[in-house]
Amino acid sequence: xxLFSWWLRRALSAVLTLFLVSxxxxxxxxxxxxxxxxxxxxxxASPEQKAEVAAKYGLDESVFVQYWLWLGTxxxxxxxxxxxxxxxxxxxxxxxxxxxxxxxxxGVAAAVLIGVPLGxxxxxxxxxxxxxxxxxxxxxxxxxxxxxxxLGSIVVFLFSRYALGLTVGGYVPFGQDPAGNLQSMVxxxxxxxxxxxxxxxxxxxxxxxxxxxxxxxxxSIARGESPGFIVARHVLRNASIPVITVLSTITAYLLGGAxxxxxxxxLPGIGTYLVQAVxxxxxxxxxxxxxxxxxxxxxxxxxxxxAAGVLDPRFGAAAKGRxx
Amino acid sequence: xxxxxxxDDLVVDYASGGRTVRALDGAxxxxxxxxxxxxxxxxxxxxxTLGSAIGGLLPGxxxxxxxxxxxxxxxxxxxxxxxxxxxxxxxxxxxxxEPIGSLDPTMRVGRQVELALRGRGTRADVTAHLARVQLADxxxxxxxxxxxxxxxxxxxxxxxxxxxxxxEILIADEPTAALDSQIREEVLGVIFSLAAEAGTTILWLSxxxxxxxxxxxxxxxxxxxxxxxxxxxxxxxxxPRHPYTAALVRAVPGAAADGARLSSIPGQPPxxxxxxxxxxxxxxxxxxxxxxxxxxxxxxxxxxxDVLCHxxxxxxxxxx
Ligand SMILES: Nc1ncnc2c1ncn2[C@@H]1O[C@H](COP(=O)(O)OP(=O)(O)OP(=O)(O)O)[C@@H](O)[C@H]1O
Ligand SMILES: [Mg+2]
Numbered sequence: 001x002x003l004f005s006w007w008l009r010r011a012l013s014a015v016l017t018l019f020l021v022s023x024x025x026x027x028x029x030x031x032x033x034x035x036x037x038x039x040x041x042x043x044x045a046s047p048e049q050k051a052e053v054a055a056k057y058g059l060d061e062s063v064f065v066q067y068w069l070w071l072g073t074x075x076x077x078x079x080x081x082x083x084x085x086x087x088x089x090x091x092x093x094x095x096x097x098x099x100x101x102x103x104x105x106x107g108v109a110a111a112v113l114i115g116v117p118l119g120x121x122x123x124x125x126x127x128x129x130x131x132x133x134x135x136x137x138x139x140x141x142x143x144x145x146x147x148x149x150x151l152g153s154i155v156v157f158l159f160s161r162y163a164l165g166l167t168v169g170g171y172v173p174f175g176q177d178p179a180g181n182l183q184s185m186v187x188x189x190x191x192x193x194x195x196x197x198x199x200x201x202x203x204x205x206x207x208x209x210x211x212x213x214x215x216x217x218x219x220s221i222a223r224g225e226s227p228g229f230i231v232a233r234h235v236l237r238n239a240s241i242p243v244i245t246v247l248s249t250i251t252a253y254l255l256g257g258a259x260x261x262x263x264x265x266x267l268p269g270i271g272t273y274l275v276q277a278v279x280x281x282x283x284x285x286x287x288x289x290x291x292x293x294x295x296x297x298x299x300x301x302x303x304x305x306x307a308a309g310v311l312d313p314r315f316g317a318a319a320k321g322r323x324x
Numbered sequence: 325x326x327x328x329x330x331x332d333d334l335v336v337d338y339a340s341g342g343r344t345v346r347a348l349d350g351a352x353x354x355x356x357x358x359x360x361x362x363x364x365x366x367x368x369x370x371x372x373t374l375g376s377a378i379g380g381l382l383p384g385x386x387x388x389x390x391x392x393x394x395x396x397x398x399x400x401x402x403x404x405x406x407x408x409x410x411x412x413x414x415x416x417x418x419x420x421x422e423p424i425g426s427l428d429p430t431m432r433v434g435r436q437v438e439l440a441l442r443g444r445g446t447r448a449d450v451t452a453h454l455a456r457v458q459l460a461d462x463x464x465x466x467x468x469x470x471x472x473x474x475x476x477x478x479x480x481x482x483x484x485x486x487x488x489x490x491x492e493i494l495i496a497d498e499p500t501a502a503l504d505s506q507i508r509e510e511v512l513g514v515i516f517s518l519a520a521e522a523g524t525t526i527l528w529l530s531x532x533x534x535x536x537x538x539x540x541x542x543x544x545x546x547x548x549x550x551x552x553x554x555x556x557x558x559x560x561x562x563x564p565r566h567p568y569t570a571a572l573v574r575a576v577p578g579a580a581a582d583g584a585r586l587s588s589i590p591g592q593p594p595x596x597x598x599x600x601x602x603x604x605x606x607x608x609x610x611x612x613x614x615x616x617x618x619x620x621x622x623x624x625x626x627x628x629x630d631v632l633c634h635x636x637x638x639x640x641x642x643x644x
Contacts, residue, residue, distance in 0.1 A: 215425040216426055216427055216428045216429070218381065218426075219418065219482070220428070221381060222416070222418035223412060223418075223485070224409040224410065224411070224414070225409075233428075233431075237430045237431075238429065311430065313429070313430065
C-alpha cells in the first residue's frame with residue numbers, strides 16, 4: 001500500500017515536472033532573440049514579409065494562445081510540424097531516433113560489459129599486484145583527460161585513409177543494410193565507448209574499494225570465504241547503487257544525442273538535429289526534443305530508484321517508509 | 325603436546341603515510357585448549373593487531389617483521405591462501421566490535437547464517453542456531469535485514485555465525501564495546517556458554533580488567549606491543565606483579581564498562597616507531613629504576629604468572 005502511494009506520488013510529480021519543462025522551454029524558445037521569420041528570411045526582409053511568415057505559422061498569436069494550442073495537440077500525440085521541412089515532428093524524430101538509440105545501446109553495452117568488470121577487477125587487484133591499479137588509472141585517465149573530439153578526429157583521420165572495412169560517415173539504417181549499418185557504426189561507437197567505459201570503470205572501482213574496507217568484508221574474510229565468493233556474494237550488490245546511478249546518467253546522456261560524435265562521423269542522430277533546430281528556431285522540434293529528453297530523464301530516474309530499492313533494503317526503507 | 329596457540333616474539337609494523345608504527349614489539353603468548361583468556365590493555369597496546377595476526381587478517385599496511393604465530397603447530401604466516409582459508413573456516417571464529425556493520429546490509433540474516441553454515445544448514449538449522457544465541461524470535465530475525473536489528477541482536481547473530489563452524493579458538497575483539505551496558509552481560513554470557521558447550525577456547529580482547537578477570541581463567545596484560553603480565557585471573561587481579569597491571573587495577577573503579585577508555589594512569593601510552601630499547605612502561609612507571617629504560621626486561625615466572633619486568637623478582641612478597 002505504502003509502495004503504491006509512493007509510486008503514485010512519483011508519477012504525479014513526473015507529470016508536473018513535464019508540464020513545467022514544457023512551459024519553460026516554450027517561453028525560452030519564444031523569447032530567444034531573433035524569431036523564426038528572421039532566421040528564414042535573412043537579415044534584409046521587410047516587416048511585411050516577416051508578418052506574413054509569422055501569420056502563416058501562427059506565430060502572431062500571443063505566447064499564451066500558442067502554448068494553449070500546442071498543449072492541446074501535444075496531448076493527442078501530435079507535436080506539430082517542423083517549420084523547416086514541413087514534415088510532422090514525429091516523422092522527423094522517427095528518422096533520427098534509431099541512430100541515437102543504436103549508438104546509445106552500443107555505449108551502454110560497452111559500459112556494462114567492459115567498464116563495470118574492469119572497475120571491479122582493478123579494485124579487487126588494487127590490494128594485491130600493482131598491475132591492476134596501474135591499468136585502472138590508465139583507462140580512467142585516458143578516458144577522462146583526452147577530449148572526445150581529439151580522439152574522434154584521430155580516428156576519423158586514420159580510418160578515412162586506411163579503411164580496414166570500416167566506413168567513416170555513410171550511415172545507412174540497419175533495416176536497409178545491416179552489414180553496411182554496422183560498418184558505419186563501429187567507429188563512432190568505439191570512440192564513444194572509450195569515454196563511457198572510463199566513467200563506468202572509475203565509478204565501479206571507487207564503489208568497490210569503498211565496500212572492500214567495510215567491516216562485513218573483514219568479517220567474511222575472517223570466516224574463510226574465498227575472494228571470488230566474497231566479490232560475488234557481498235561486494236557486487238553492495239557496490240551496485242553508485243554504479244547503476246552512473247549507468248543511468250550515461251544512458252540519459254547518450255539518448256540525448258552524442259553531438260560531437262554525431263558531427264564527426266556524420267550521423268543523422270537526435271543531438272545534431274536538435275542543435276540545428278535551435279539555430280533555425282524550429283520551435284516545434286525544439287519543444288518536442290526537450291520534452292523527450294525530460295521524459296527519458298524522469299523514466300531513467302524512476303527505474304534507478306526502483307532498482308536501488310531492490311538492491312539495497314536500507315535504501316528502500318528510507319525512500320518508502322518502513323514496511324512491517 | 326603442541327599448544328593450541330603459540331605466539332612467539334611477534335613483531336608487526338604498520339606503514340602509514342611514510343611512517344612506521346610498531347604495533348607489536350615482540351609479543352609472546354601461549355594458550356592451551358579450553359582456556360578462557362582475557363587480553364587487556366589501553367588503546368593502542370596492540371590487542372587488535374594480535375587478534376588479527378592469529379587469523380592472518382592483518383590489513384595491507386601491516387607487515388610481520390619478526391616472530392611467528394602457530395595455531396596447533398601451523399605457522400600462520402607461511403600458509404598458502406587456500407590453507408589459510410581452511411584455517412579460518414575450520415578452526416577460528418571472530419567477533420568484532422561493530423555488530424551491525426559486521427553483517428552484510430543487503431542480505432537477510434537467515435541467508436548469512438546459512439552461508440556461515442556452508443550450505444550444510446537447512447532452514448531449521450538456521451533457526452536453531454539463532455535460538456542458541458538466545459534471540460527471542462529467531463524466525464523473525466532470520467527474515468530481517470541487519471539494519472532492522474538492534475546492536476545486541478546483531479551481535480548475537482554474529483556470535484551464531486562465528487560459532488557455526490564450532491571453531492577451536494574464538495577471538496572476540498571488544499564484542500560489547502558498542503552495546504548498551506544492560507545487554508553487555510547477556511551477550512558475554514551467550515559467548516561464554518556457547519564456547520563452553522563447544523569446547524572452544526576464548527580470546528577476549530578488552531579494556532576492562534575486572535570484567536575480564538570475572539569470566540576468564542587467564543588474564544593477559546599488554547602494553548606497548550608486548551605481553552607484560554600473563555597468568556591465572558584471580559592471582560593477577562589480586563596481586564599484580566607488573567607495575568602497569570597494578571596501575572590498571574587501581575585505575576579501574578569496580579564497575580567500569582567495557583569500551584570505556586582508561587585514562588587515570590598519568591602519562592600517555594607510547595607509539596613505537598621501532599623496537600623499544602627498555603621497558604615501554606618505564607617513563608610512566610612509579611617504581612622505575614636505572615635499567616628499566618636501558619634494557620629490555622626479562623621474562624620472570626613467579627606466583628602463577630609470567631611477568632615482563634626488571635622489578636618482578638624484587639617485588640616477590642612485597643604484597644602488591
Ligand atoms: N591500519 C593501521 N594503520 C596504521 N597504524 C595502525 C593500524 N592499525 C593499528 N595501528 C597502530 O598500531 C598500534 C596498535 O593498534 P591496535 O589497534 O592493535 O591496538 P588496540 O590495543 O586494539 O587498541 P584499541 O583498544 O584502541 O582497539 C596503535 O599505535 C595503532 O595506532
Ligand atoms: Mg582494538
